[in-house]
Structures are given as structure tokens and as C-alpha cells.
Amino acid sequence: MSGATEDQGRRSFVSRALRSRETGIILALIIMVIGLSVFAPDFATPDNFLNDSRNFSFVGIVVLGQAMVMITGGIDLSVGSVWGLSAVSSAALMNAGMGTIPACVLALLIAAAFGLFNGLCVTKLRMPPFVPTLATMSIARALALVITRGHSIDGFRPDDSPFFNLGGGAIFGLPNPFIIFVVLSVIASLVLSRSVYGRQLYAVGGNERAARLTGLEVDRLKISVYVISAVLAGVAGIIEVSYLSSAISNQGLGKELSVIAAAVIGGTNLTGGEGTILGVFIGAVILEVLRNGLVLLGTDAYWQGVFVGSVIVLAVFIDQVRKGFWRTR
Amino acid sequence: MSGATEDQGRRSFVSRALRSRETGIILALIIMVIGLSVFAPDFATPDNFLNDSRNFSFVGIVVLGQAMVMITGGIDLSVGSVWGLSAVSSAALMNAGMGTIPACVLALLIAAAFGLFNGLCVTKLRMPPFVPTLATMSIARALALVITRGHSIDGFRPDDSPFFNLGGGAIFGLPNPFIIFVVLSVIASLVLSRSVYGRQLYAVGGNERAARLTGLEVDRLKISVYVISAVLAGVAGIIEVSYLSSAISNQGLGKELSVIAAAVIGGTNLTGGEGTILGVFIGAVILEVLRNGLVLLGTDAYWQGVFVGSVIVLAVFIDQVRKGFWRTR
């Protein structure tokens, strides 16, 4: 986050790595991967990794936006529903004969409108972020229902349409959603750590009043993150439509919890001012590896929620231990 | 919240009422009730009111605990799942031949254990409340699944068992769940506004560090609210089992959002230190009146989410306007 200082305090790589926010969860991930490789022989296969990499990309893309929202001290509960709405609306628009690109752009604009609404409520009407995003969670899901009236939308593109490549295709053997996720992550990471905008987001989350008195356009910054979060949820929805080659109103249902869980596992602080893209990236990967691993291990399906819950607590616990929480009491 | 001052600044009843936190939402509720009475002739009937009064009681009972958690600055996402778990486990225990009272007590103890876990994570491990309660949300739901393995549990009591009176019966024509809700509300209201314990909760939410350094047992206070919240979720679950005379693993599914919505509509502040029982009571009523009203008005089912979301934003907006948020910028 902070610039390098060449002259003073040059720490050894090891101590720097240990100090880094992400060490705890990277460690947790490594332990999981090793354990699964040993106990589930099918886990450490290229095919499985490729599957995983596609699967975590959807939640991963959304988590990037959520992380930005959380860095400013907010939360966005509407991502799952916006995901569903833009999935459904892009498919419906294509179904109505609109071209692929206009349809997707329009669907993303609809998503952005929801983000804008959330942002305006949080800034201009000064509502706690929970309120408008809970409301848009309900509204966007309802609109997705209204559009589909409960039916699935399919056959909106010929089967060989390049649109389906977006989610279903691969480049150099890597699934496209994964590539998109990685590219977006790199951009988000650069923006957060290197750009003026990103730095200002941290300041807003760290101390909003000080940020305002430092001349930052706090409202505009906050609105922007809700829009970004909504648009990324929309992107995930559209890629998922392309992958599934059909759209249904409950796409993305409940995904806000996975997204928030991934962000939290990734060390994003719910009170703002803290969080990195590397962290949430790993957070998204952990959740998927866990899900995948439980199936491969043949765990009783009913017990899986117990493991997921335990891992969430454990990952955060490891992170707390690394930060040495018990010393500063 | 502040007591009457006999000697000075005796304010007129009207100005006092206007100043009160709840005016905004009581107003919103009154507007809704009047509107519905006019447009939905079946709304203002005793039968309908009695039905409503039973329906909002389940969420209402849980919201009492959630409000206490929020007053200390926390949040409890696990209530819906704990609700389901205690419903299922009480039924399973009775099914296994245990007596009604031991079974219910044991189910409540299980619920309390979850609350204790949340509380310990928040205090001793200093996790943000989102984390452990998100985890227990997943864990408790999974355990409910494990217990039922997806089946419903019924026939665990003879049809004429007094147990079914708890949720299904009525006293003086008023449904028992409603009576329980009102009694619990009165107790909670007294505790929060009059008892030392209650006032200390507000202090913890208002300034935790100050509370700690003033010698309050902050950790114990916080743990207690999570336990109370979990136990009340358990109570709702058991009453629901009694009402439904059967238990299924997805009872209470997603209810955490209704509960939080009711609390937020009721003016409870997510950052702690603010909230009243009267407020959340009204919040729970508003949500049910809205649901009931939309059906009675014959609203298209697909659009209902839009209305629910809009009312959440609107209720909070009215509250903000009352507080005169635009003046203090």
C-alpha cells in the first residue's frame, strides 16, 4: 500500500512476507491444498484445477467490487440480485433480438443504475449501507422475476454464437472466466495500490471526516464503488449466462453471502480502510477449493455447511493470530 | 429515552412525541394501515388483524434479540439458522421420546451454545460480528439438515398435546405467539430502558472503550446479547414447530434478513448505541402488514419484492427526515 523506501528500514523478504496481511490465508490455502492432494487423489489434477479456476471466477469477479465497497467502510448486499437481474436482462434483450454487445451493455447499465441508487442513498441520504443495498437486493431480484415470470430464457443465440465463448470458452487451455477474473484482479489491484483514486478509497474508509476535510470528494468516491460493485456483479451475471447458455431469475441467489465471506476471509475489514485484492482473490479461491474438496472427499452433503462455516471462522482466526491480536489487549 | 424532567424544560406532549425516535415509522405504519383499509376492504377485519398479529410475532420475537445485539454495535446473521436448528432439534428430541419440556429446554440450550460461540468469537477472539455469525449461520443450518436428512419431522406428539397450544392456541381470542411476543417485548423494553444491564448495553454501543475503562464487563455484556439473540431465535423456532405441528430443516431460512430489515426499519442503528423495542416492534409489524397488504391488494406476486424493497428505503428515509439529517451536514 505504501511506497517503498529504499534508504531506510529495508526488511528481509521473509520478515516482510510474514508481516503482510495475506500470509495467514495463503498459509491456510496451502494447508488445504496439500491436505486435499493427499486425501483426495483426484484433487491435484489439471482438469480439476481448471474446473475450480472457472468456478471461483464468478464469485471472484464480484468480490473485487465488494472489496472496494468494504474498503470505504460500506457493504453491498445487492450483488447477488444484481447478478441475477443482469443475467436475466441480457438474455431477455438478446432474446428480443438485440445484438449481443448492445444487450450486454444495456444489462450492465441497468446494474450500474442499481449501484448508483445505492451510492446516492448512502451519501446524499446518509443511510447506513445495509439499508439501500438490502432494499435493492429485494428489488433487483423481483425485477428479474418480473422479466422472466419464473421461466428460464434460452435459445436466445444460435448454439455456435461467439457469445457463449465468454463463459464457456478457453484461451491457451485456461477458461475465459478465469482469464477475465485475473485481468480484472490485476487492474483492481493496480488501481487500489497505485492510483490516486485507490488511495483515496482507503482514506475514506479509514477516516471519512478527515478525508472530507482533506478535500477528497467523499460522496463521489463512495458512489463510484457502489457502481463498480454493481457493474462487476452484472459482469459475473452475463458471463454466467454465457457459460450456462440460459438465464433464470434465481441466478446469483444468496451469492452476496459467498461474496462477503470471501472478502472477509481475504482479510477485508468490515469497518473500512483495510483490504487487498490479493487477499480477496485468495478468499474466493479458498471457498471454491473447500466446496470442491468436500465433494471430492465424498463428505456427507448435509455436513458441508459445517465445514464451510468452520473454515470461515478458522481463516479469520489465523489472520487474527498473525496480527497478534492477543498482545495488544 | 430520556426521563421526564419535572422541574425544567417540561415539553408539551406533542413536541415530545415528535422528538421521539419512533414517530417517523409509526407515521409510516399509520399511513400504510389507512391506505390499505381504503383500498383493500378485507384488510381492516378482526380476522385479518388476528392473523397478522400471529404472523409478525415469529420474526418479532427474534428481532428483540437482534435489537439488543445491534445496540451493542454488533449484528447476528445466524438467527434464521438457529431458528431452524432449534425447531428441528426440539421436534427430533420429542420424536425420540423425550418429554416436551426437556426437549424444548435442550433445544434452547443448543441455541444458546451457538450464541455463546458467537459472543466468544466477537469478544475473546475480537472478530467482527459478521464473521462468526456468518459461520454459525452456515453451521446451524447444516446441522438442521443433518438431523432431518431433508425429511420433515411430524407426528412427534399426539394431536391433542398441549404443546401445540403454544403456537396454535389463543387466549381471550388473541393468538398465543402474539401474547408471547408482547410479553417478551414489554420485558425487553423494561430491561433496555430501565435496568442497569440495559443501560450498560447502550453504553457499550455508544463508546466501548469508555465502557471498558469505566469498569463495565464489556465482554460479558456482549456475550450475553448474542446468547439472548440465539435463545430468542430458538424460542421462535419452537413456537413455530408448535404452530406448524411439524418441523423441517429449512424453517427460518433467510429470516435473518427479515429480522435485520425489521430492526433497521425500527430505527436501530447498525453502528450501535441506538434503538428501542417500540421501534423494532413497529418494524416487525410494518413488514407483515406490507406482505399481507400486497396479497390483499391483489398485487402481482412477481412485483412484491419491489414494494418490500421500496418500503424499507422509504421507512428509513422518513426516519432520516424526522431526524433532520440534512441540517447537520
Place this chain on the structure above:
Amino acid sequence: MTVLLSVQSISKGFPGVQALRDVTFEVETGTVHAIMGENGAGKSTLMQVIAGALKPDSGRLIFDGEPLTLSGTRDAAAKGISIVFQELMLAGNLSVAENVFLGVEPRAAGVLVARAEMRTRTKAALARMGIAIDPDQRLGELTIAQQQLIEICKSLVHDPRLLILDEPTSSLSEADALVLFRVVHDLKANGVTILYISHRMREVFENCDTVTVLRDGRHVRTVRLAETDQDEVVRLMVGRDLAGVQRVRPTGAERPIVLSVRDLGDDKRYNGISFDLREGEIVGLAGLIGAGRSELALGIFGAPPPRHGSITLDGKAITIGKPGDAMRMGIGMVPEDRKQQGLVLGLGVGTNLTLSAMGLGHISSLGFVRPGDESRMIRGYVDRFRIKTPSVEQLVGLLSGGNQQKVVLAKWLATKPRVLIVDEPTRGVDVGTKAEIYTLMRELAHDGLALLVISSDLPEVLTISDRILVMRGGVLAGEIPFDEASEERIMALAALEHAEPGDPGAKPPMTYGEAEARS
């Protein structure tokens, strides 16, 4: 005189910092005992150890002849030791009475709060201190000064034999501080021993009996104030002689007017304010707490903008709608509360330092930071301001108050402003750093910056200002040229007809002279 408290070989370390090393001294019964030292010397840590808020790593306390082991602040209070912390420790969402009795609520039926009793006892306690505040008022609605008094009232509920006051006056103006000293002397007369921390030298010499000086966590000396003088205490604190900052007469040359303010008002806190600020000039803005100075400064800065009046910068009329506008036009403001308003405590020193300059594109291209330029800028200011920090990545919240203040100043200078408004530049800052900050401001003025310095510290206003504006009750009460400036002149203008009827916690009317006579 008998010894009430004996501190024996107390040591206390935090991760990376040894805050106290082997501190030993004694406090006599019925005295007002000052603790002095630079920022970070360990004063607050020592007080927290004595009050049971921290456990010492080694050493022991003897209180009233008995060894003292404390399990917490409540235990300490029960044993007769109360503390008023450096930061306010109140819950703004509760009433005054509830705050006063937090943790020791009078009970009815075992579990309920006996509200009537609590109210009457609070009222009595407040009356004893000579303050008229409604016990049912929400604490958050009170001014900082009133809250500070409530804080003291809260500690008196336990009838302490030893009362610790950790920088109680750092956010009080002189007149408000006098009210506090009246309370302190009353308590002393009733046999209460007081441990008193302050960075204000004169305050200590006027009100205390003994002083203990700490430096770098070590006990330097405990001495009766009658047997020492200010220079010696400063020497003990800093470890060397400190050249006093002298008043410097303005050159008298008419420099061009940079900022001109006409008839500024927000209808509430300030009204009809008009003044000019010239290039290279330091103008002091004095007044009592609540005079509206900070609100005026925020108004000029657009947070929120004033309702009436006009602002002219370099002869051109400007409108400032928000702090960002002011920043772009070359106006900077160092706010009075550095922790709440000035710094992002959870970010690094460097990040804080470049935060406002970054928004102006000084060290970025196409929206991305140029790392080389950034670290050059950071290093430049860290060196120039001699900011003491282990690294520029250190979280700013871990620096001492004085160094934090320097970071805020540096942050604004990095935007290369034409006008800088500085609100309480040395609040909670030790003497050595104070001198450094004064020198810095002089240098900046010399380079052509126009400075408006708001301060409640009279010697500070006098020392630093080329001329002094005085505010009272939201209006400009007058202007004092360099040659006529004196504390009496300032107070005469500032305190006249002080209490306004609208002020919720109006203290009994008291002029500066009156209060001094009483103390």
C-alpha cells in the same frame, strides 16, 4: 506531609516500545502533583498503571501505606483512585446522569436503575462543581468543555482520595480551564490529592505544588515547584536548553492582500465576519471556546460553506462549496482535532502526508501515483519537519501527538497553498515540539504563505501572531495590533458579556479577572 502514593520501580513495555523504565517517586497527601514530559514520555501510561487500566510489567505501588494491586479501573475507583483519561471516555448516546453513574448506577429492586436518585445526585454533583447542566440532556449535545467537566464529575462520584487528570485542559480555553482549576482547588481543600498532567507550563506553575518530570519513560526528577523555574523544568523534560521562541515584530511593509473575507455568516455560530489576510502574515484568532472560531475556519474551507458573505482570493471573488474547491484554489486548513479530522490513523505516515497533494495531481500522472516522486515528497517533508518515525510506513496513529500534528501540517504544505488556516496547532503538543512548530510557521510565513492561526493558548497567540483578531459569541470583537497585544487585551475582548442565553450549558458568568481572583 504524609505520602499517599509511592510508585516503586514501575516498568511497562508495549510491543516495540518501552514506555516506562523503573519509575520511582512519591506523591504527598493533599497536594496537586504535576507530571510533565515530552510527548511519548510515558505520562499517560504511568497514570493508567496507577489507575488500574494497565498492568505494570514490574514494580509496585504503595497506596496509603498498603501495597496496591489493581484488577481494573473499577477496583481502583473502589480503593479511592479515579482517573480522567486523556481522551474523553463518555458515551454520547446516553444522558449526562447516565454517564456520570456509568458502572455504579444507583439501583432499585436490585436490577433497575433508580433514575430519580441518579438524577438528583447528578444534579447535586454538578452543582457542587458550579455547573448548571440538565442531567437528562444527551451527552453528545454538550460542548467539549462541558463534556470535560462531566468527565471530572464522573470521577468524583467515587469520592476519590487520589484524582488523576490527564491533560484535562488540552481542549479547553483559558477561561474554561479556570473553571476546572477552581474545582481542583476545591478538591485540594477537601483533602483530595491530584495528579495533574499538562503541557502548559504556566498552568502547572500557577496551580500545582510539586512536579515530576519523565523523559523517555524514565523518572528524571520530582521537585517542589517553589524551588524551581520554568526553564529548569523544560531542561529536565527535553534534556537540553531550549531557546525560547521570541515575538518577532512584523516588518511593516504593506504586502498584497491574499484572502479577504466580507460579512461571512452561517446564522448560527458566526456572523458578520470581515477581515483581510496578507501575504507572509501570521494572524492570530483568539477567543473563548464556543466563540465560533473553528466554525468560521470550516466555513471558509467549505465544510459547510457559509450562508452569507463573500470571499476574495488574490482580488478575485471565489465560491467555495466544499473542501475540495478550497484546496484547488490554494487554501489549506489544519483542523483542530487531528485524530478525528486531520489524519487517517490506520494508514501510514507517508500515505497521510501525500493524501491531499495527490488529489491535485502533484505526484500523479493519468491518475496513477508516480512512486519516485511520492517517496521524494515524503522524504522531503519528513526531513524538513523532523517527523520522528521509525519508517514512513509506520501507522500514523502510533506516532506521538506532536509528530502527528507535524504530519497534518506537512500534508497541507504539500499542496503548496497560498493561505493556510491552522486551528489549535499545538493542542497536546510538548514544549520542544511546540517551539519547532512555531519556528516552522515563521519560516512558512517568510516564504510568503498567509497564515490564520486559531489558538486558545494565549501565550501562543501572542508569540506567533503579527496581529490578533478576537472573536466573541460568533462575531469579531476587535483586532489588536502587534504593539498593543497583551493577554489582558485579548481576554477583555474575548470574555466580555460571555454567557449567551442560548448556550445550553452556559456557565455562571465569569470574567477572566474574576476567575483568576478566585483561583
Place this chain on the structure above:
Amino acid sequence: GHAQAAEKKVFALVPKALGVPFYADAETGCEAEAAKIGATCLFTGPAQLDDAAQISIIRDLITRHVAGISVAPNNPDSIKNVIAAALKKGIPVITFDSDSPTSKRIAFVGTNNESAGATAGEEFAKALPNGGTYAVLTGGLSAQNLNDRIAGFKSKLGPNFKEVTGSPYACDDDSNKGVQVIQDILAKNPKLDGIFYSGGWPMFAPAAYAKALKNRAADLKAGKFVVVSFDTLTPQLKLLKEGLATVLVGQRPYAMGTGSIDELNTLSNGGTVPKITDTGTDVVTSANVDSFLAKAK
């Protein structure tokens, strides 16, 4: 893993979501049949109705090299690719409960939801020969199987049937809410002629359900008010016997579970199975309720 597969075949049964009693019955059947033939039934599915999650799970099962997969697709279209992928790896895939006819799945075991819905519609029309107003109660508005049932149901209603405004009403698969909605429907439409439940949710809460219907119980018993519900679980049978429902239409999840295992076992041994196996529909009325109740005991 591979070693296990050599000893004991693992067949996977993938429901639309966990926690649904209907699929729990299928699981019971699956396990009983698997035990009989010395194989293992792996019952696993998404926590919520989520087609992407279901696809991920099937991909994981492919990775695990299970001996066969029987799936109840959440979405007949999006499931196609993963079915093809499994077949390419030599893993036989069949569908149960709901079908994906355009996919490469080898067979389907179950009653088509639409045709089961049509059965319900026929019964409804039979009970109300003169037509009338009716309402539909469903679980989630976006659940494909329920929507299929409703579509089938409506296809058998003549022009003299009229659906009330606001219908279909959703209860989110929540019994309590199902009862609440019925109260609301009856309050708004006191003259309603019939209700169709696309699943048995309100009837899983017998006491509350009975109370909600108390104003119309007499009409119901007299045949002037008609209730047709999906599912034939024990509490529903009891309610029917008490006269609080007219007709129950049930699919046979248990048979779907056993059938799935049988067919997968045959397929994995290189045999062939019929393209569509109809597990049949139970139609319960007051005439035959006793025999069903006896079976349920």
C-alpha cells in the same frame, strides 16, 4: 477414488437442492437400492436452487470418476454441457424428477412434472365441472419444476376457469408462510372456488392449516370448494381424510431413487435402459386414502 470404485461402485444422485423432503425420499430409495446391489449411493447437491452450483458439483463428480450420475436438473438447458462432458469421460448420466430432453442424457426416470401437473388439472376440473375462480400457491416463483406443474395444471382447465389477480402466490417453500398466504387469499377472495398447491407446504402444518381453512371447511367437505395439492406425505393424507383437501397428486420420489440406481447399474455394466421410465403418479382421493395411510404407517 479409483481403488474404491473397483470394489464398490459409487453412484451419485444429485437433487436440485438439499433439504427438500421430496429429494430426501429419493435419497432413501437410492440408498436402499444401492445397499441391495452392493454399491454406494452418494447423495450430494447444491445448498440452494442454483444451476451453476449444481453444474460445479457434477464436474466434481466427474473428477471423482463416479460410476454413474443421476441428476434432477435445475435448468434443462444449462445442464447440457456438463452432461456431455460426463458422457465423454465414460460416465453414464441419467435424469430424474425433471428432465433435460435436449441433452445427451441416456435416460429419464420419473414423472414429468408437466404431466403430473396435468393430472392435477384434470382432477381439479373434474371436481369443479362448472369452472370458477381459483388461486395457485407455489414455492418459489422461479422454480422450474413448480412452474412446469402449474403449466400442466392450467393446460387442463377450460375457459370457464378464472385465476384471481395476484396468483400465483409464492410461499418460499415455507410452511408457515404458506398458511399465511392461504389466510390472505381467502380473506381477499371469500367466494373462491378452488386452490391448487404446486407443493404440499401449507399442509405440512396440519393444525395451522386447518385453522386457516376453517371458514371454508364446510364448503370443502360439501364439494363446493376444491383443494388440489401436490405431494402425498402423511400429514397431507390425514388432512385429506379429515376432508381438508379434495385430491392429492403425488410423484414417487422413492421409486425415482431406486430406479436411478438400477438404471445406472445396468448402464455401467454395459447394458441398455429405456429412454423414459415413468415412475407414475399417485392420485389420492377420499376413496383410496385409507390404503395410502396404511402404507405410510
